[in-house]
Amino acid sequence: MEPVNVFDYESLAQAHMEPAAWHYYASGSDDEVTLHANRTAFERIRLRPRMLVDVGNCDMRTTILGTPVSMPILIAPTAFHCLAHVEGECATAQAAGRSGTLMVASTSSNRSLEDIARAGSGPFWFQLYIHDRKTSLELIQRATLVGYRALVITVDSPHWGHKERAIRSGFSLPPYLSKANFQDEDIAKENVFVTWETLDWLRSLTSLPIILKGILTAEDAALAVKHGVNGIIVSNHGGRQLDSVSASIEALPEVVEAVDGCCEVYLDGGIRRGTDILKALAMGAQAVLVGRPVLWGLATNGAEGVRHVLEILRTELELAMKLAGRPTLASIDRSLVKMI
Ligand SMILES: Cc1cc2nc3c(=O)[nH]c(=O)nc-3n(C[C@H](O)[C@H](O)[C@H](O)COP(=O)(O)O)c2cc1C
Secondary structure, rough: OOOOOOHHHHHHHHHHHOOOHHHHHHHOOOOOHHHHHHHHHHHHEEEEOOOOOOOOOOOOOOOOEEEEEEEEEEEEEOOOOOEEEEEEOHHHHHHHHHHHOOOOEOOOOOOHHHHHHHHHOOOEEEEEOOOOOOHHHHHHHHHHHOOOOOOOOOOOOOOOOOHHHHHHOOOOOOOOOOOOOOOHHHHHHHOOOHHHHHHHOOOOOOOOOOOOEEOOOOOHHHHHHOOOOOOEEEHHHHHHHOOOOHHHHHHHHHHHHHHHHOOEEEEEEEOOOOHHHHHHHHHOOOOEEHHHHHHHHHHHHHHHHHHHHHHHHHHHHHHHHHHHHOOOOOOOOHHHEEEE
16 A cells, blocks of 8 residues: 555554564663643644635745755654664654755764765755764764754753653663664763853854754754854654653744744644644744654565655645645745634
8 A cells, every 4th residue: 555644654664663672772761751732732723725826836945054955844853763764863864855855864873974975966064962072073074074054952852751661661772783873882872961151162163063952942053053053953852852841843932033033943743734834933933853653664665665665745835835826935824823
């Protein structure tokens, strides 16, 4: 059966994957309150479509920190793509290139950041988990050398959330896979607390744009602007870190308001439909990022599966824009949504 939406890929991926690896991908933390909220929050937002608008030409091309992309749908950084497919992140990179969009490569990839950059036509951003300063610096230098265009600093993970489903399933990274960016297994495991001072240190090291991933409040958004970041990804890590935080779409308005146009704002968490994307754009996101659905496409059919998942989302967004009477990204504004 040909998958017709992203949820079809979820079932197909589960059937293709080892159960423990599946649970690692699917799991949220603790009671998975936030994981579920990431979906249900979209249902409480209703659309206010405009009629009798000429929607003959729909254009969703945009730029992300100046980089042109074919649509406001980007690939979120997720760890361990070789659990889904032998080609791992290299297949994902190919798909991103074919779809004309941007991939954020995770620090915790099974393919090295150099192999990923070689595999796709780009553009790429590098997601950095801060380790010790020497290791972080080396990663930044390597990413810069092979053309990554920005650093995404994930700030919601001073410790790992308790992913109970993954723990119960006995998940651990199979011995034939590794974190390919690291020579030393012990360093790869380390988590270092990132503070605003660490961020200033990073800023002094690199001229690459810096994007903070995992900001959920107006207070932190204002501080991020003060510290000169170029972008913010409103994210709760797909419900995998602190449970009971807001759905990311719920946190978006206060971040957008606090930032007040001083940097770009993106959103990830629970994006499964074109209408979800439309709602996020209406509420001030410049683009969305997609996590698990990319892994589902990858597990089901490698690069082609990822490309198809992205095309499903593109087609759904286009249809939603037309039916809402908002054929351009510029015409999508706050008046398109209301809360129930
Ligand atoms: C299996 C898995 C691994 C992830 N690994 C990372 C990671 O290495 N770095 C990171 O910043 N975020 C990571 N995330 C979080 C994603 O970047 C993103 O915030 C989240 O998946 C978005 O929610 P969605 O899966 O509902 O689209 C991971 C998420 C999942 C599901």
